Amino acid sequence: MSKLQQAFELFDQYNKQSPDQVVWKGQTFPAEYFYAIELYNWVKKIQPDANEYLLLASRSQHIGRWESPRSDYPEGRTGYLKWRSDLGKFHAAKAGAILTQVGYTPEEVERVQQIIQKQRLKLDADVQVIEDALCLVFLEFQYDDLIRKLSEEKMINVLRKTWKKMSKDGHAAALQLPYSPEGSSLISKALQE
Numbered sequence: 001m002s003k004l005q006q007a008f009e010l011f012d013q014y015n016k017q018s019p020d021q022v023v024w025k026g027q028t029f030p031a032e033y034f035y036a037i038e039l040y041n042w043v044k045k046i047q048p049d050a051n052e053y054l055l056l057a058s059r060s061q062h063i064g065r066w067e068s069p070r071s072d073y074p075e076g077r078t079g080y081l082k083w084r085s086d087l088g089k090f091h092a093a094k095a096g097a098i099l100t101q102v103g104y105t106p107e108e109v110e111r112v113q114q115i116i117q118k119q120r121l122k123l124d125a126d127v128q129v130i131e132d133a134l135c136l137v138f139l140e141f142q143y144d145d146l147i148r149k150l151s152e153e154k155m156i157n158v159l160r161k162t163w164k165k166m167s168k169d170g171h172a173a174a175l176q177l178p179y180s181p182e183g184s185s186l187i188s189k190a191l192q193e
Helices: 003-015 031-046 052-060 076-101 106-116 125-147 152-165 168-175 181-192
Strands: 021-024 027-030
Touching (some): 003 031, 031 168, 052 106, 106 125, 152 181
16 A cells, blocks of 8 residues: 555544534535545545645645634634634644654655645645635535524625635636525625625
């Protein structure tokens, strides 16, 4: 088995421990495992010839996310930003330990960690692919659930922030997704105003 396959297997085993569940097309999956597979699938759609570092980052982007819950941090924007910053480091460390275990060099591990932590967004092509794929996973699998939780104004703000992070290719892919009528309406409003 290649180092890549060994790493995927270990990432997947870890993420299958997620206590949260996702039901998709009648099947139940551990949430972080499901999202890791879908992130990987989006990376492959966006960049069919994706390099090994990008593929590794896609499968470990949110590894063990349930172990660092948002509720451990203060409410509000400052707490949220601190959580997100710490989370990126947490995921990079977890992925790095597994990559080291299967034989990747420190330089290879560091490259995957740069992508996981989204360093140099808009400047690093691999980081931009990950960001586009993350946004597309959100829009495809989590968007409608969030619509039910937030006001229209907050949803439009979320969509604008999401759109701003994406590339033109990401925008094109997002506009091809099937949305609920409410989801389509909110996207139209977010992009028009």
